[in-house]
Amino acid sequence: MNSLFRSALRSSIRQPLVGKSFTKPVSTRFFNNSSILFNQNASNTTTTTPIFNQEIKESSSSVSQDSLWPLKLSNELYAIVKVHSNPFLVTKGDIMTLPYHLKTAEVGDILNFTDVSCVGSRNFTLNDDPIDTNLISVKGVVIEKTKMPMRITEVTKRRNRRVRHAISKPHKTLVRVTEIELK
């Protein structure tokens, strides 16, 4: 079925995207700007709006809602999510391990990922950096905040018998991806 769609919609989908990628102005975004929804009263909380929201609207206005319908029909979607410009290729139900302690979010909070560079199915992809937040929604739940297992490295110097043992036990946070959807 998907191969049929591709042949029919090649002219309508592919051409505007290819032309757009060269003309689009570069805009930097950070994870800190993305909003955090709390589990308990998600509707009542006032979410912080991302700073560069206006800029994205102007740049990605050429991607119409109708051109995305082959992606909407597909059962399975993958997305490339960037957290502090660190890319994660995820599907629904995956666990992301972030190699640091997320201080702003607590366990059970829902994260809205706004910096998504790619969404796709088996035959179709939508590439942009970042994709407009009006088109897609990628969400994750903070499962756990733990540490990695302790690692001891032996630090030595030449012509010296002394051995120093450097201990490291860094933080990590686990996030489960709960939603990858096109609006």
Add this chain to the structure above:
Amino acid sequence: MVSVHSSYQYVKLCFLGNIISYILTIPQCKRIILQFDKTGGSSKGLREFLRRRLENYATSNPKIEFKIIEKAGHPVIKGEYINGREKAICIRNLNIDIIQQKLNLLRESSGAQLTRTKGKVTSLNESIRGIWSPLHVDPKNRHKI
């Protein structure tokens, strides 16, 4: 060469994932035990914590049971989890602020053993894009020698 996904399998996986994600939003730590010595110098910080901050800390975490034990020796805090495991941290000669950090560490972890994962992402799903094979490429675009 190229695997075909059945939609039924995917729906099943999604359903399982939803259940698991719901369970994981419930706090995994069910009980925290605070063991202190009445006169020992090493449990001075913990005694200060019990006197000043425990009431606020316990009210802010209503789903966790706090149990206080008086026992001779160095002070220890233990976390008991839903999966049946236990984590213990010795907090001798520690400051009141550092003790609160250690309690947060017990509260936020899921009781699982600390393991080193191979990649950034762990998933049960099959790869959505499939495995690339040179035999299935359109012969017009194939590399010719």
